[in-house]
Amino acid sequence: MTDSIQARFQSFTQTHVAPLASRHDRLQCIDPELVGQLAAQGYLGAIISEPYKGLGLDMPTFGLLNYELNKSCTAVRSLVTVQNMVGRIIERWGNAEQKDQWLPVLAAGEKIAGFALTEPEYGSDAAGIRTCFTDHGDTFAITGTKKWISFGQMADLFLVFGQAEERLGCLIVEKDTPGLSITPISDILGARGTMLAQLEFDACSVPKENLVTNLGFGLHPVAFTGLDLGRYSIAWGCVGMAAACLEASVTYASERRQFGSCLKDHQLIQALISDMTVDIKAAKLLCEHAGRLAETNDRNAMQEMLCAKYFAAGMVNRVTAKALELHGANGYAPEQGIERFFRDAKIMETIEGSNQMMQIMIAKYGIQHG
Amino acid sequence: MSDVKSKIRQFLTKYIEHNNFNDDDHLFEKGYVSSLLAMEMVVFVEAEFSIQVGNEDLNLDNFKSVDAIAGLIIKKTDN
Ligand SMILES: Cc1cc2nc3c(=O)[nH]c(=O)nc-3n(C[C@H](O)[C@H](O)[C@H](O)COP(=O)(O)OP(=O)(O)OC[C@H]3O[C@@H](n4cnc5c(N)ncnc54)[C@H](O)[C@@H]3O)c2cc1C
Numbered sequence: 001m002t003d004s005i006q007a008r009f010q011s012f013t014q015t016h017v018a019p020l021a022s023r024h025d026r027l028q029c030i031d032p033e034l035v036g037q038l039a040a041q042g043y044l045g046a047i048i049s050e051p052y053k054g055l056g057l058d059m060p061t062f063g064l065l066n067y068e069l070n071k072s073c074t075a076v077r078s079l080v081t082v083q084n085m086v087g088r089i090i091e092r093w094g095n096a097e098q099k100d101q102w103l104p105v106l107a108a109g110e111k112i113a114g115f116a117l118t119e120p121e122y123g124s125d126a127a128g129i130r131t132c133f134t135d136h137g138d139t140f141a142i143t144g145t146k147k148w149i150s151f152g153q154m155a156d157l158f159l160v161f162g163q164a165e166e167r168l169g170c171l172i173v174e175k176d177t178p179g180l181s182i183t184p185i186s187d188i189l190g191a192r193g194t195m196l197a198q199l200e201f202d203a204c205s206v207p208k209e210n211l212v213t214n215l216g217f218g219l220h221p222v223a224f225t226g227l228d229l230g231r232y233s234i235a236w237g238c239v240g241m242a243a244a245c246l247e248a249s250v251t252y253a254s255e256r257r258q259f260g261s262c263l264k265d266h267q268l269i270q271a272l273i274s275d276m277t278v279d280i281k282a283a284k285l286l287c288e289h290a291g292r293l294a295e296t297n298d299r300n301a302m303q304e305m306l307c308a309k310y311f312a313a314g315m316v317n318r319v320t321a322k323a324l325e326l327h328g329a330n331g332y333a334p335e336q337g338i339e340r341f342f343r344d345a346k347i348m349e350t351i352e353g354s355n356q357m358m359q360i361m362i363a364k365y366g367i368q369h370g
Numbered sequence: 371m372s373d374v375k376s377k378i379r380q381f382l383t384k385y386i387e388h389n390n391f392n393d394d395d396h397l398f399e400k401g402y403v404s405s406l407l408a409m410e411m412v413v414f415v416e417a418e419f420s421i422q423v424g425n426e427d428l429n430l431d432n433f434k435s436v437d438a439i440a441g442l443i444i445k446k447t448d449n
Contacts (some may be wrong), residue, residue: 217430220408299417
């Protein structure tokens with residue numbers, strides 16, 4: 001069953017995503033036609049349940065989708081990640097009206113969503129965010145700045161995190177709301193197709209019914225519901241990227257000859273390939289384990305997601321670096337895609353919680369639970 | 371009820387080093403737990419008592435003390 005679904009994901013990505021990956025990186029945007037194709041496959045609502053017109057994939061299968069997408073293109077995987085993060089938050093914590101209004105359109109890809117938590121002065125310290133929700137009776141006026149928002153350039157709506165008199169919360173904000181201005185961020189090192197933007201809210205007025213759950217206690221469970229899924233999705237994406245680099249490396253080592261024999265026959269090259277293989281397998285096992293626990297609502301799922309993300313982000317940096325080495329000068333040229341994965345890999349150590357944040361949370365959990 | 375409360379206390383003592391807090395102590399206001407524990411509380415309550423915490427339950431009043439958490443659990447399991 002899973003094999004045939006994975007074969008479907010693979011066939012789609014090889015046909016529709018892989019040929020565009022380098023262009024997404026170069027032009028720093030995602031082909032709009034591909035967004036329609038992703039929507040037609042249901043991938044933009046992969047994790048949204050069937051009553052809301054999503055695919056209702058289980059966590060292990062959602063992992064495989066991320067793996068296959070990122071084997072070709074980080075930006076496309078990232079689009080699917082963010083859309084599903086927002087969908088999952090609304091499905092888990094939204095009220096009936098919010099679910100009815102937003103989930104079917106997100107699942108159908110009629111609206112693209114952004115997750116707006118980070119601010120210029122508050123990244124890892126997310127609880128410190130300063131974006132302000134001022135109470136005006138039936139509405140909140142949002143004032144503040146969000147930075148590094150994936151797909152901020154193309155999103156139709158944002159889940160915006162902020163605080164009302166020190167009580168944290170989040171609001172659904174549509175792109176055309178007066179008082180919201182969006183500025184593209186370009187030329188970052190990697191994940192260049194993710195169409196980042198900075199969002200400025202200047203007394204941007206939003207109806208109170210757009211508040212997702214209650215102010216105060218609600219923020220952490222809400223943000224975590226999204227970030228947890230984001231981490232899982234990224235971890236699988238890292239495994240996909242690394243697997244692509246390994247496959248390219250094996251092919252290259254079988255074709256490229258130096259000193260009268262193929263690279264693959266040199267034992268130091270075999271060492272590179274063996275290290276890459278083991279590293280990838282280990283990360284994949286962590287991802288599979290985290291997915292299984294999440295699917296059964298196991299209490300340790302959150303911790304296992306952190307472990308998977310932390311290990312996979314490190315792993316993909318080791319593997320892409322080895323793949324570059326193995327390819328020699330050809331690796332640095334854009335044609336092979338290795339240099340793109342090498343740049344994308346670095347980003348994975350920062351997003352959805354940096355390496356250090358992962359370490360802090362994993363250690364805390366380990367110390368508390370023995 | 372006392373069984374529910376003792377499970378909650380057992381969970382909380384992993385996070386609160388001392389064990390001398392009362393069942394009606396406001397855990398957040400007293401600074402015993404950080405708001406980061408909020409998600410773990412939700413996961414714990416759902417997994418341990420096989421209930422689903424919904425949008426309407428996600429309120430500080432339901433999680434502020436051992437008594438409050440126990441009250442939420444009893445309410446959800448009765449429904
Ligand atoms: C491509 C890309 C896409 C992104 N997409 C989104 C998005 O869609 N939505 C969104 O809200 N954000 C997004 N972000 C922002 C991302 O979530 C933040 O970059 C990340 O949380 C880290 O925050 P920061 O960059 O402010 O780094 P900082 O928090 O300033 O950290 C800088 C360094 O200090 C370390 N550090 C911080 N605190 C500690 C500590 N207590 N102990 C030890 N080390 C510490 C960090 O690990 C890091 O190495 C994106 C970023 C990128 C690059």
